[in-house]
Amino acid sequence: MVEDAADLLVDALANGRELDLAGAALPATTLAAVLTDTPPPGAPALRLRRATITGLLRLTGAEVKMPVELRGCVFAQIPDLRMAHFAGLALTGCRLPGLRAGNVRVAADLLLDDGFTAAAPVHLTDAQIGGSLRLSAGRLRGAGGRALIADRIVVEGTFYARRLRSSGELRLPGARITGNLDFGGADLSSPTGDALDATGITVGGSLLAGRHNAGPDVAFCASGRVLLAGSRVGGDLVLSGARIERGAAAAAADLVPAPGESRMPVVPGGIVDGAACLVADRIRVEGNLELDDGSRTDGTVRLPNAVVGGYLRLSGARLAGPAGASEFGIALLGDGMDVGGDLEGRDNGRGPLVCAGQLRLVDAHVRGSASLSGIELAAPGGYALLADRLRIGGEFYMRRLHCAGTVRLQNAEIGATLDCTAARLEKPRLRPDGTARPSLDARAATVGKDMVCSEGFLAAGGVRLRRMEVGKSVQFVDATLGTLPSTVIPYALNAYGLVTGELIVRPAAPPSGRVRLTQAQVGTFADSAPLWAAVGGIDLDDFDYQKMNDTRVIDIRTRLRWLKQVMPDYAPGPYEQLAAAYRRAGDEELSERVLMERQSRRSAEAGVAGRIWGVLQRWTVGFGYQPWLAVCWLVLFAVLGGTWFAMHPPPPVDEGQNPVFNPWLFAADTLLPIVNLGQDGYWRLDGASQWIASSLVAAGWILATTAAAGAARILKRV
Numbered sequence: 001m002v003e004d005a006a007d008l009l010v011d012a013l014a015n016g017r018e019l020d021l022a023g024a025a026l027p028a029t030t031l032a033a034v035l036t037d038t039p040p041p042g043a044p045a046l047r048l049r050r051a052t053i054t055g056l057l058r059l060t061g062a063e064v065k066m067p068v069e070l071r072g073c074v075f076a077q078i079p080d081l082r083m084a085h086f087a088g089l090a091l092t093g094c095r096l097p098g099l100r101a102g103n104v105r106v107a108a109d110l111l112l113d114d115g116f117t118a119a120a121p122v123h124l125t126d127a128q129i130g131g132s133l134r135l136s137a138g139r140l141r142g143a144g145g146r147a148l149i150a151d152r153i154v155v156e157g158t159f160y161a162r163r164l165r166s167s168g169e170l171r172l173p174g175a176r177i178t179g180n181l182d183f184g185g186a187d188l189s190s191p192t193g194d195a196l197d198a199t200g201i202t203v204g205g206s207l208l209a210g211r212h213n214a215g216p217d218v219a220f221c222a223s224g225r226v227l228l229a230g231s232r233v234g235g236d237l238v239l240s241g242a243r244i245e246r247g248a249a250a251a252a253a254d255l256v257p258a259p260g261e262s263r264m265p266v267v268p269g270g271i272v273d274g275a276a277c278l279v280a281d282r283i284r285v286e287g288n289l290e291l292d293d294g295s296r297t298d299g300t301v302r303l304p305n306a307v308v309g310g311y312l313r314l315s316g317a318r319l320a321g322p323a324g325a326s327e328f329g330i331a332l333l334g335d336g337m338d339v340g341g342d343l344e345g346r347d348n349g350r351g352p353l354v355c356a357g358q359l360r361l362v363d364a365h366v367r368g369s370a371s372l373s374g375i376e377l378a379a380p381g382g383y384a385l386l387a388d389r390l391r392i393g394g395e396f397y398m399r400r401l402h403c404a405g406t407v408r409l410q411n412a413e414i415g416a417t418l419d420c421t422a423a424r425l426e427k428p429r430l431r432p433d434g435t436a437r438p439s440l441d442a443r444a445a446t447v448g449k450d451m452v453c454s455e456g457f458l459a460a461g462g463v464r465l466r467r468m469e470v471g472k473s474v475q476f477v478d479a480t481l482g483t484l485p486s487t488v489i490p491y492a493l494n495a496y497g498l499v500t501g502e503l504i505v506r507p508a509a510p511p512s513g514r515v516r517l518t519q520a521q522v523g524t525f526a527d528s529a530p531l532w533a534a535v536g537g538i539d540l541d542d543f544d545y546q547k548m549n550d551t552r553v554i555d556i557r558t559r560l561r562w563l564k565q566v567m568p569d570y571a572p573g574p575y576e577q578l579a580a581a582y583r584r585a586g587d588e589e590l591s592e593r594v595l596m597e598r599q600s601r602r603s604a605e606a607g608v609a610g611r612i613w614g615v616l617q618r619w620t621v622g623f624g625y626q627p628w629l630a631v632c633w634l635v636l637f638a639v640l641g642g643t644w645f646a647m648h649p650p651p652p653v654d655e656g657q658n659p660v661f662n663p664w665l666f667a668a669d670t671l672l673p674i675v676n677l678g679q680d681g682y683w684r685l686d687g688a689s690q691w692i693a694s695s696l697v698a699a700g701w702i703l704a705t706t707a708a709a710g711a712a713r714i715l716k717r718v
Contacts, residue, residue, distance in 0.1 A: 006030050009048070013066070014040040018047035028055035028077070035059065039066045045088070048073060059084045067108065070094055078120065088131070091116055098143070102126060109157070113138055121168065124150040132157030132179065135164050142168020145192035150175060158205065161186050162212055166195075169224070173199040180205035180235070185212025188222045193246070193274075195224030198231060206235030206287065210242055210295075219243065219294075228280040229302075236287035236310070239295055244277045246299040246322070267304075267333060267360075275322035275329060276300040285309060288341070292316045293350050297331075300357075304335045311341035311368070316350035321357020325404070327382025327429070331357035334364050342368035345375045346397070352376065358405075361387040369394035369416075372401060379405035380427035387412060398423050405429060406437050406461065412445040420453045426483075428461030436488050438464035447471065451500075453479050460484055462492040462513055473502035482512035486535045489513035495520050496539075503545070505531045517543040524549050525581075532562035540567070540574040548581045556582075556590050641696050650689055 005026050012019035013034070031053060035046065045067035057079040067088030078098040081089075088108035091099075098120030099112075109131035112122070116138040133155045140147035147168030158179030161170075169190040181203045188195040209226075212218040219241035226244055228237075273279060277299030288310035291301065295317040314332075321329035332355065343366045345353035353375040360383075370392050377384035384405025390412040398407070401423040409418075425439035439459035442451075443466040451470050453463070454477040462482045465474065474495075482492035492511030495503070498520040505515075506528040514536030526549035532538065540563075563574055575594055582591035646663035 006034060009034045009046070010040070012048075013043045013046050016044045018049050018069075018071075019051075020049040021051040023050055023052055023074075025054050026051040028053050028057035028075075028079075032057055032059055032062075035064045035066075035068060036062050045069055047071075052076070053079075056080065064089075072115075086110075095119075099123060104128075106130060109134065113160070115139070117141070118147070119143070121146045122148050122150075124148070124153050126151070127153045129153070129155045129157070132160060134160045136160045136162040138164050140164070140166040140168060140170075142166065142190075145169055145190060146171060147190075148172075152176075155179070158182065163214070163218070164188070166190075168192075169194050169197060171197045172201055173197055173227075175201040177201065178204045181207045183207075183209040183220050185214060185218040186220050188224065190224040193224055195222040195226060195244075197227045199227050200230040201228070202232045204234045206238060207231075207233045208236075208238045210238045210240035210290070210293070216241070222277075225276060225299075226278045228278070228283050230281065231283045233283070233285045233287070237283070237285045237289045239278075239289075239291045240293040241295055242291070243296045244299075245297070246274075246277045267330070267335070273300065273302065276302050278302060280306055282306065288313065291319075292344075292348070294318075296320075298322070300330045301332045303337050304333055306334070306337045307340075308338065309340045312337075312339045312343045312366075313348075314343070314345045314353040315348040316352070317345075318354045319357070319359075321355075321379075323357065325356040325378035325380065327379055327405070329357045330360050331355040333360050335360060335362040337361065337364040339364070339366045339368070342366070342394075343370040343372075343392075346371045346373040355379075355384070358383055359385045359387075361385070361390050363389045365391045367393045369396070371395075371397040373397045373399040373419075375401060377401070377403040377405060377407075381405065382429050383408050385409075389413075395419065401425070403439075407440050409440075409442045409445050412442065414445070414447045416447075417449045418442070418445075418447045418451045420451075420457055422455045422457060423453070424456075424458045426458070426460045434488065435490060436461040436484055438462045438491075438494070440464070442468055444468065450475065453477075456480075456508075458483065462489050462494070462511070464491065464494040465498050466494055467497040468495070468499070470498070470500040472500070473504065474498065474500045475502075475504045477504055477506050478508045480509060481507050481515075482535075484512060486513045491516050492534060492536075498522070502526070502549075504549070507531060510534050514539065520544070522546070527554075529558075529562075532566060534566070537566040537568075540577075541571065542573060543577060545577065545581060547584050548578075556593055560594065641692060644689070644692055650686075 008019055009031070036059070043066055047069045048071070050072045051070070053073055053075045056077045057075065059079070059081050061083045063085040065087055068086060069090040069092070071090070072093045073091070075094065075096045078100055079096065081099070081101040081104050083103045084101070085105045086107065089106050090109070090111035092111050092113055093115035095117045096119070098118055099122040102123050102125040104124065104127045106128070107130040110129045111134045113134040113136045116135070119141050120143040122140060127150065145168055147166045148170040150172050152174040153172065155175070155177045159177045159181045162182055162184045164183065164186040166186070166188045169192050170188060175198065181201070186209070209220040220239065221243045223245050225246065277297045278301045280303050282305045283303070284307045286309045289308045290313045292313045292315045298320050299322045301319055319331040321331040323329035353372070355375070355377045358379045359377055364387065382405050384403045385407040388408060388410045390409060392413070393415045395416045396414045397419045399419055399421045401420065403423070403425045404427040406429040407425055420440070428439045429437040431437060439461035440463045443464055445468050447468070447470040449472045451474045454475055457476070457479040459481055460483040476493070482489045489512060492513035493505070493515045496516050496518045501523040503520070503522040503524070504526040506526065507530045510530045510533035512535050515531065515534045516539040518539045519542045522545040524547050525545035559578065563578065567574065579591040579594040582594060649663065
């Protein structure tokens with residue numbers, strides 16, 4: 001029987017036809033003898049179907065000069081193909097208890113697909129495949145937690161693992177694949193916690209671990225971590241529609257800090273991260289990285305220091321951190337990431353990005369624009385978006401963003417516009433003392449063009465723009481600044497040291513905390529009544545703006561009332577700044593009214609004598625800013641003095657001169673300094689007339705001097 005099987009194999013080989021044994025037994029030694037013998041001249045390949053290989057097929061170090069194609073065969077023992085050389089090898093649909101093929105060399109393709117089943121690990125460590133490696137629709141059950149061990153494997157073609165089913169870890173660290181690595185629709189699970197270890201691999205084409213063309217529901221699924229740290233991908237990294245879940249071993253990580261420790265999520269180093277489900281530290285993707293279109297994770301997606309040459313697309317992904325929607329744990333870790341194109345998270349047809357846990361982009365660099373419009377971030381009581389020192393070359397869109405937690409952009413650099421139109425930022429991070437941190441914290445950030453927070457923008461914990469620089473304008477129009485009590489929010493808007501060309505603060509309702517504009521430098525300032533009704537008032541020390549927008553719309557009395565309302569204690573700076581703004585707008589008269597109010601408040605907070613003097617200054621000469629009042633008082637005193645002297649004419653000093661007395665000219669001559677009308681010095685005054693004349697002289701000097709100074713200012717202006 002053995003001799004008949006050998007003859008049949010040789011005959012089939014010589015005639016180039018397939019031998020179907022229909023399940024009949026074939027000794028492994030017979031098969032090995034035929035494979036290692038010199039093939040007949042012109043023999044194309046050995047094609048064997050449905051054979052039961054009994055015994056151990058040992059081809060260690062053997063050279064098989066013909067292509068070998070086994071279909072639907074069953075092996076009783078684990079074949080030993082270590083260091084063997086094959087022209088080509090196909091085990092399509094075969095069932096094996098395992099495979100030992102370390103250092104195997106296959107000149108063409110190695111096919112382990114279409115129903116290939118291995119009950120123990122498939123060893124392909126240091127194997128070299130001259131063509132493609134196919135594991136598509138295979139079934140690897142593994143043993144000891146590992147199903148495929150292919151460390152440092154070299155595949156000159158494409159590595160196909162579409163719809164592969166594995167119940168053990170796939171190990172490919174250090175692999176080199178010239179073409180694509182395709183896991184489309186594969187289903188991987190592992191009891192070790194790592195479903196796929198592709199650390200440090202090099203893929204010349206694309207790494208595809210998303211949907212399979214068999215249908216939208218057939219997508220890559222991994223129960224266990226996927227490790228891609230240090231990998232290099234020459235094309236795209238596609239994880240569209242993938243589902244990656246932590247295994248039981250990884251899910252045991254304790255994320256809750258001990259009492260008294262910081263609640264900031266801990267960022268572990270290296271790939272030993274029990275909270276991670278996708279580890280792609282330092283990965284380099286020359287094309288695009290697509291984690292979108294319904295992708296789901298239940299642990300941290302790690303992309304620290306990753307380099308993406310194209311765009312990073314997260315639209316439609318649902319990324320859940322290891323602790324879900326809480327202040328603990330990170331959904332996506334992208335610290336130091338470099339994206340050559342755009343960062344997309346908005347709805348592109350399959351919904352927006354949804355993050356349950358922190359989205360972390362500290363020190364990341366997006367060379368194009370970033371769109372997080374309409375996405376949902378949930379880390380209530382924590383930092384939902386932590387992006388300190390984030391750099392974005394173009395626009396940063398956060399329109400209609402729904403966020404439970406704080407958005408922190410400290411020291412960020414945005415090349416064009418930061419657009420937060422209609423964003424809703426709620427449940428901000430809390431300090432240990434129970435006060436809330438700002439819902440939007442852009443301290444020391446730089447924005448090249450505009451910062452827009454309008455059309456229903458809401459920041460429950462307020463907004464901090466301390467030392468921020470915005471090239472064109474900062475707009476808070478129809479915005480809600482703070483919804484929590486003022487005892488919880490120190491500042492509804494903290495713009496200390498803000499530098500911008502235009503500041504528009506026209507909120508939908510009075511801010512629920514204090515507004516701080518101290519040391520801000522603004523070109524144009526636009527406001528509205530709700531701003532000045534802010535709970536806790538407004539800090540205006542050293543607030544510098546060049547002009548007011550719509551100075552004619554809001555009357556001067558309203559503005560002065562607002563200033564008094566927010567400044568219970570007198571400070572000259574805000575009045576001087578408002579007066580300067582009116583002056584630059586050409587409203588000199590309004591400017592002087594502001595300065596008069598400044599003087600009035602100053603004297604009102606002085607002592608009794610100061611208050612009396614202030615009242616006199618206000619109503620007699622308008623603190624020197626209304627010289628016409630001095631003229632009116634001069635005329636009044638002249639009339640009153642003339643009336644008195646008309647009723648009580650003084651006698652002449654020298655009866656011999658017989659001067660003519662004119663009471664009106666005498667009163668004017670006494671009242672006006674320097675001017676001589678020919679009445680002074682000819683009459684003898686005593687009693688009440690002497691006191692009245694002395695009073696007229698004093699009043700004349702004071703009023704005339706004030707009137708002259710005011711007239712000089714007017715002439716100088718003209």
